[in-house]
Amino acid sequence: MAGKRDETSDNSSLKDPELYETLRDQGYSKEKSARISNARANPDMHPSRTGGKSPPYEEWTKDELYERAQEIGIEGRSDMSKDELIDALRNH
Template sequence: MEAILVKDHGPSIKDDETYQRLRDEGASKEKAARIANAGAAASKKGGKHPPYEEWNRDDLYAQAQKVGIEGRSQMTKDELIQALRNH
């Protein structure tokens, strides 16, 4: 079995292997970094947020606003969930 070398992407990327896999799959640098860092942070904190389906619409809206999703004021709860997951 051959070892796969993973590039060190610097201190701003917490999980280089996840980042590289996501980039290889076509994810943007921003999205790959966000996911790689979120996974590392969640494992260190030991907790997770409940799934978006358990959030109320106001909390979903606030999260969408926080991450800059446009058109959020016209979205239903299900549309907000989809937009947040695809962001």
């Protein structure tokens, strides 16, 4: 397909390259696309059933959000408001 990016050739550890490409086309980050596609390809994992165990970010304190942003390496977090931290975490 002309113009189609071929990121899967760069990452042979993908277990479901087709799903990865679909997620990337939908705007997901490379990291999130890889996690989702690999989890769905693993018969022992059920990503749709494992979510929802933590409270929504709106219920976290700003310090908790900051710590999570620090864990995953979100840049500029020290200047972000609580709402900006929530948005950055959701879009990472």
